[in-house]
Amino acid sequence: xxxxxxxxxxxxxxxxxxxxxxxxxxxxxxxxxxxxxxxxxxxxxxxxxxxxxxxxxxxxxxxxxxxxxxxxxxxxxxxxxxxxxxxxxxxxxxxxxxxxxxxxxxxxxxxxxxxxxxxxxxxxxxxxxxxxxxxxxxxxxxxxxxxxxxxxxxxxxxxxxxxxxxxxxxxxxxxxxxxxxxxxxxxxxxxxxxxxxxxxxxxxxxxxxxxxx
Amino acid sequence: xxxxxxxxxxxxxxxxxxxxxxxxxxxxxxxxxxxxxxxxxxxxxxxxxxxxxxxxxxxxxxxxxxxxxxxxxxxxxxxxxxxxxxxxxxxxxxxxxxxxxxxxxxxxxxxxxxxxxxxxxxxxxxxxxxxxxxxxxxxxxxxxxxxxxxxxxxxxxxxxxxxxxxxxxxxxxxxxxx
Numbered sequence: 141x142x143x144x145x146x147x148x149x150x151x152x153x154x155x156x157x158x159x160x161x162x163x164x165x166x167x168x169x170x171x172x173x174x175x176x177x178x179x180x181x182x183x184x185x186x187x188x189x190x191x192x193x194x195x196x197x198x199x200x201x202x203x204x205x206x207x208x209x210x211x212x213x214x215x216x217x218x219x220x221x222x223x224x225x226x227x228x229x230x231x232x233x234x235x236x237x238x239x240x241x242x243x244x245x246x247x248x249x250x251x252x253x254x255x256x257x258x259x260x261x262x263x264x265x266x267x268x269x270x271x272x273x274x275x276x277x278x279x280x281x282x283x284x285x286x287x288x289x290x291x292x293x294x295x296x297x298x299x300x301x302x303x304x305x306x307x308x309x310x311x312x313x314x315x316x317x318x319x320x321x322x323x324x325x326x327x328x329x330x331x332x333x334x335x336x337x338x339x340x341x342x343x344x345x346x347x348x349x350x351x352x353x
Numbered sequence: 354x355x356x357x358x359x360x361x362x363x364x365x366x367x368x369x370x371x372x373x374x375x376x377x378x379x380x381x382x383x384x385x386x387x388x389x390x391x392x393x394x395x396x397x398x399x400x401x402x403x404x405x406x407x408x409x410x411x412x413x414x415x416x417x418x419x420x421x422x423x424x425x426x427x428x429x430x431x432x433x434x435x436x437x438x439x440x441x442x443x444x445x446x447x448x449x450x451x452x453x454x455x456x457x458x459x460x461x462x463x464x465x466x467x468x469x470x471x472x473x474x475x476x477x478x479x480x481x482x483x484x485x486x487x488x489x490x491x492x493x494x495x496x497x498x499x500x501x502x503x504x505x506x507x508x509x510x511x512x513x514x515x516x517x518x519x520x521x522x523x524x525x526x527x528x529x530x531x
Contacts, residue, residue: 141406143384143402143405143409145382146410147377147381147384147407147409148377148410148472149378150380150409150410150413151373151374151376151377152373152375153413154368154371154372154373154376154377155371156369156370156371157369157416157417159421159515161417162417162420165417188450198469222418222433223418223419223420224415224418224428224432224435225423225427225428225429225431225432226427226428227422284397292413292415292418293415293418293432293435295431295432295434295435341401352439353411353415
């Protein structure tokens with residue numbers, strides 16, 4: 141086809157584009173996926189039985205805000221990585237901040253604890269299943285985020301996929317935290333983060349193949 | 354901000370609002386820029402024009418990802434660059450394909466050659482031992498009649514006759530004249 145004819149055809153399809161389409165697409169994918177992930181957590185694992193009592197403790201809220209803020213930072217990075225030519229380095233680097241904050245809290249609580257408490261702080265009762273459960277709970281969010289990313293235009297598919305995976309991992313960890321009864325800050329800093337990073341790695345691998353346009 | 358940036362961004366904003374005339378003007382204005390951009394990088398060829406069209410289609414399909422609070426040309430450049438990288442990636446695959454095919458051709462030839470060797474051995478096995486040695490020396494190893502005569506202790510004429518008769522037998526076995 142002649143380029144002039146192509147332009148003519150495209151011009152016939154100049155439907156208006158609503159402002160905020162990118163964020164709406166991301167919200168739809170993230171929200172839809174998170175709803176399924178929450179349902180999965182509730183039916184498969186169930187919420188922790190002591191939820192009301194736990195909400196009066198600091199450990200509960202550190203876990204709540206660590207995963208929530210991480211997911212928000214990842215969402216901000218994904219929003220930029222899905223747009224050609226957008227500056228994304230600062231937002232990608234900002235994902236480190238919640239992790240560093242929890243790292244500091246973990247080190248502080250570690251040094252303040254008696255030696256006999258260290259093993260419990262680090263391993264709790266579920267260190268060997270926690271990261272894997274976070275991965276599984278994250279999968280529906282992951283699917284939703286990738287559905288949205290495929291509608292955007294990521295010019296770096298691996299990076300965008302990794303950020304999308306970290307977003308799904310953060311959201312999945314946030315949801316998983318309503319089930320998990322662990323209170324150790326080192327536990328949170330290591331095993332939660334490991335689960336989130338595994339989902340991020342999955343995103344990088346899948347992004348390479350599935351985020352081409 | 355350059356004149357081109359201001360003009361193109363104004364067209365893009367109108368196009369996103371649904372103005373078909375502005376959209377047509379935008380795409381028409383972009384085409385020569387894209388054509389020059391790709392011609393510099395892949396040479397003036399059908400590939401360059403394909404890339405222009407692919408990029409126009411991508412601009413259309415992904416126009417919602419343009420952040421209207423930002424300048425337009427960096428977005429455009431990133432889309433064009435992505436399509437160029439995508440083209441390199443695909444043409445690399447295309448360029449290596451003929452090589453892989455060539456390997457496959459060699460593999461087939463080798464397979465055929467080994468099949469042929471197996472067939473010859475099968476035929477030779479039907480000859481008496483003395484004649485088989487003569488055919489092997491003269492026709493397979495490529496020795497001269499004199500050398501073969503020396504190795505087997507036969508006269509040269511006996512070697513010639515022996516090889517001739519052996520070939521005749523073989524030819525009869527596969528139903529062909531020697």
